[in-house]
Amino acid sequence: MRILLFLSLWLLALPGYSQQLVPQPAKASFNQSRFIFSKDTRWTCKNLDFLPESLLFGQFVKERYQWITSSSLSKKAGQLIRIEKISLSDTAAYKLKITPKLIILQASGKAGVFYGFQTLLQLLHGGGGKFIPCGEIEDQPRFSWRGMHLDVCRHFFNKNEVKRYLDYLALYKMNVFHWHLTEDQGWRFPVKQFPKLATVSAWRNGSMVGHYRDQRYDSLRYGGIYTTDDIKEVIQYAAARHITIVPEIEMPGHALSALAAYPELSCTGGPFEVGKTWGVFDDVYCAGNDSVFRFLEQILDEVVRLFPGKYIHIGGDECPKTRWKTCPKCQKRMKEEGLKDEHELQSYFIRRIEAYLNKKGRQIIGWDEILEGGLAPNAAVMSWRGTEGGIAAAKQKHEVVMTPGSPCYFDHYQHADKQKEPVAIGGLNTLESVYSYEPIPSTLNEEEKKYVLGAQGNVWTEYINTFAQVEYMALPRMSALAEVLWSPAENRYYPHFVGRLRSQIKMLDHWKANYAKHFLAE
Ligand code: ACM
Ligand code: ZN
DSSP states (O other), rough: OOHHHHHHHHHEEESSSSOOOOOSSSSEEEEEEEOOTTTTOOEEEEEEHHHHHHHHHHHHHHHHHOOOOOEESOOOOEEEEEEEEOOSTTTTTEEEESSSEEEEESSSSHHHHHHHHHHHHHHHHHHHTTTTEEEEEEEEOSSSSEEEEESSSOOOOHHHHHHHHHHHHHHHOOEEEEEEEEEEEOOOOTTOTEEEEEEIIIIEEOOESGGGOEEEEOOEEEOOOOOOHHHHHHHHHHHHHHHHHHEEEESSSSSSHHHHHGGGGSSOOOOOOOSSSSSSOOOOOOOOOOHHHHHHHHHHHHHHHHOOEEEEEEOOOOOOOOOHHHHHHHHHHHHHOOOHHHHHHHHHHHHHHHHHHHHHOEEEEEEEETTOOOOTTOOOOEEOOSSHHHHHHHHOOOEEEOOHHHBBTTSBBBSOOOGGHHHHHHHHHHHHHHOOOOSSSSTSHHHHHHHEEEEEEEEEOTTOOOOOOHHHHHHHHHHHHHHHHSSOOGHHHHHHHHHHHHHHHHHHTTTTTTOGGGGGGG
């Protein structure tokens, strides 16, 4: 038995065409024949629904490998890629049959067509941009939430950098981008009715330099805010790549930048300045003031107007109750609503926001602190302080996304020798620890497990001030998480993954991505 196991692992580890694929497909077999690309390679797509994905594939092939593929309306001879609609249980599933003259890509939905093309692009890259190996693939994702987060507040990343980040998600078949848009240290989401968000909240007059413990600051004005057109452009770019954006508007805490512009929304009245220090601040939105809810409702109206996705992230994490405990308005609210403590006041806050968004057909998701004081009726929970919050939420029949600090926080170090690494917030999440992660806690029963939608890698940017550094922290850990979330758990084998990554990473070289190279020494 052991011999057979080792033999099969050895075979898996042999260099071969499947070596180029990350995440690895559910089922794949290859042979020695090749589909050779030429200027006469054509594609045909009878189903007009799949046309945008087919055109985007044509665009990628042209940009990356200078092949100009044409639709089959041109009558030239040459290899053909035929896209067909068939019935499959998952709209993200696809099948590929690759023979020397013909590739058939079958899917039931547009997402499946997109993922099939992503697989072809990885294979074409492995073929030096010249050929695709022949074989058959049947593939589908394991989880429906394959997420990556980016904090654009501690440091700001412009729309082109965000689009580049989305390119990496698309490459690895990730489908959720959690866009963390508001924070103590900067507000990035424009709302016309509140112009001071752009002139005050988006800018700070200095930032921490080095690690928190050094308590050093510069005095440079730092910030930025997207335009509405930037946001629309990013949403469209993501949608074309089958990525849903989950925008996050933080409340009731992590709101200092908003309070700096509109101090009347706090318990004390201020004044405040946009945060320069990393961490958590005592000044938060006042839960006893109805104008706070009117403010947030108008912000959320704009979120709903722009973002088409079902989920809106309302934060909910790390909200100190210090001000609420001594605020007459907050205390009055607690008495009137029969709330026994400030945790229940936070629940009141989140439930009220949930009711507003539910009326607009949207669902809230929040960090696991929203469990404290009672979960809002329809809220999904993002479990970050370990997995306990996720387990508790699933047991209460609430949807869960797993993002435990270990191993899903990609702002942590990725190599044990921290001296060799750029300064990071702390912790250690190696590539192997990410690859070994199992999102479904074993303590859940079969029914409860269904509430785990998937997992997400989080890139908080206190210690990440360039986009090159975002890439360094996200890559290749994102690819390891992508495989956890896409591929069958039973096929996971770290040495095989590293072998495939070595080959596949050449695609990132081609894109001049700044990925961490520790795995090359493994
Ligand atoms: C968090 O890391 N504060 C969600
Ligand atoms: Zn208050």
